[in-house]
Amino acid sequence: MAKVAFLGLGVMGYPMAGHLQAKGHEVTVYNRTGAKAEAWAAEHGGRAVATPAAAAEGCDFVMACVGNDDDLRAVCLGETGAFAGMKPGAIFVDHTTVSAAVTRELSAVAAEAGLGFVDAPVSGGQAGAENGVLSVMCGGNQAAYDAAEPVIAAYAKICRRLGESGAGQITKMCNQIAIAGLVQGLAESLHFAEKAGLSISDVVEVISQGAAGSWQMANRYKTMEADTFEFGFAVDWMRKDLGICLDTANETGASLPVTALVDQFYKDVQKMGGGRWDTSSLIARLRKLG
Known part of the structure; x- marks a missing residue:
C-alpha cells in the first residue's frame, strides 16, 4: 500500500480517490473548492488539505484529475504546487485530458526535479469512475509506469503504456x-x-x-x-x-x-x-x- 495524494475531486476524481482509499492506500486529497475535499474526507476517511503541495508532501504518488492545461499547470507548479511538495523519486500521475504539449512540458520539469511523470488520461465516464472500471492509457518512462500501474489498478479495467511522454494523451x-x-x-x-x-x-x-x-x-x-x-x-x-x-x-x-x-x-x-x-x-x- 502507498501514500497517495489526489488532486481534483470532480465527477471523475471523487470516486477515483475513493477507490484508492478503499483499496487500503493512505490518501490525502486537495480540491480547489475546499468544502468538497472536506466532504470526501468525511465520507472516505482520508485527509483533506489546503494546497497541492501539502497534499503531495511525503507521498509516493500524486494523482491529478483537473480541467485543462492551465488547471494542470496550476496544481503542479509554483510554491503551492504539487512538485514543490513531492519528495525525490515520487511519481506524478496525470489523469486529466490535456494537450500532449503541456504533458511533455511538465514531464521535463518533473524530471529536472528528480520526479517521475506519467500521463494517464482515462475513458469510461462517470459510471466507469464510480464502478472502478476505467480504461487508462499511459505515456512516460517505463519504470515510472511500472511503479504506478498497481496503484492505478484501484479504478482501472485496463491500463496500458503506449509509449513515452505524451503517448497517453x-x-x-x-x-x-x-x-x-x-x-x-x-x-x-x-x-x-x-x-x-x-x-x-x-x-x-x-x-x-x-x-x-x-x-x-x-x-x-x-x-x-x-x-x-x-x-x-x-x-x-x-x-x-x-x-x-x-x-x-x-x-x-x-x-x-x-x-x-x-x-x-x-x-x-x-x-x-x-x-x-x-x-x-x-x-x-x-x-x-x-
Whole structure:
C-alpha cells in the first residue's frame, strides 16, 4: 500500500480517490473548492488539505484529475504546487485530458526535479469512475509506469503504456475522435428511425446485435429516445477535447474532417443551451432541425 495524494475531486476524481482509499492506500486529497475535499474526507476517511503541495508532501504518488492545461499547470507548479511538495523519486500521475504539449512540458520539469511523470488520461465516464472500471492509457518512462500501474489498478479495467511522454494523451485523442463520429452516427440513425415512424427500441434491439452495435448504443439509446441528457460526459468538455485533437492534427498533418464537423455540431448544441448536456445530445440538434 502507498501514500497517495489526489488532486481534483470532480465527477471523475471523487470516486477515483475513493477507490484508492478503499483499496487500503493512505490518501490525502486537495480540491480547489475546499468544502468538497472536506466532504470526501468525511465520507472516505482520508485527509483533506489546503494546497497541492501539502497534499503531495511525503507521498509516493500524486494523482491529478483537473480541467485543462492551465488547471494542470496550476496544481503542479509554483510554491503551492504539487512538485514543490513531492519528495525525490515520487511519481506524478496525470489523469486529466490535456494537450500532449503541456504533458511533455511538465514531464521535463518533473524530471529536472528528480520526479517521475506519467500521463494517464482515462475513458469510461462517470459510471466507469464510480464502478472502478476505467480504461487508462499511459505515456512516460517505463519504470515510472511500472511503479504506478498497481496503484492505478484501484479504478482501472485496463491500463496500458503506449509509449513515452505524451503517448497517453495522443491515445485519448484517438478515443475522442472515434467517439465523436460514432455518437453522430447513432444520433442520425435513431433520428432517422423516429422520422420514419419506427420504434427506436425495436430498431435498436435488432441492429445492436449486428455490426452497428456499440457501447454508446447500448448505454445511451433509451435516454436519447427520451430526450434526456443528464448522463456521462458534458458537451463543454467534449469540445475542449476535440479542440485538442484538431490542434494536434494541424501540427501532425492528420486529416480529421468528421471530427471537425462534429465539433461544429456540438457548438450548435452549446448555442441551444446544452453545454452541460451529455454528448449524446447530438440528437437534440437533429430534432431541432426537423
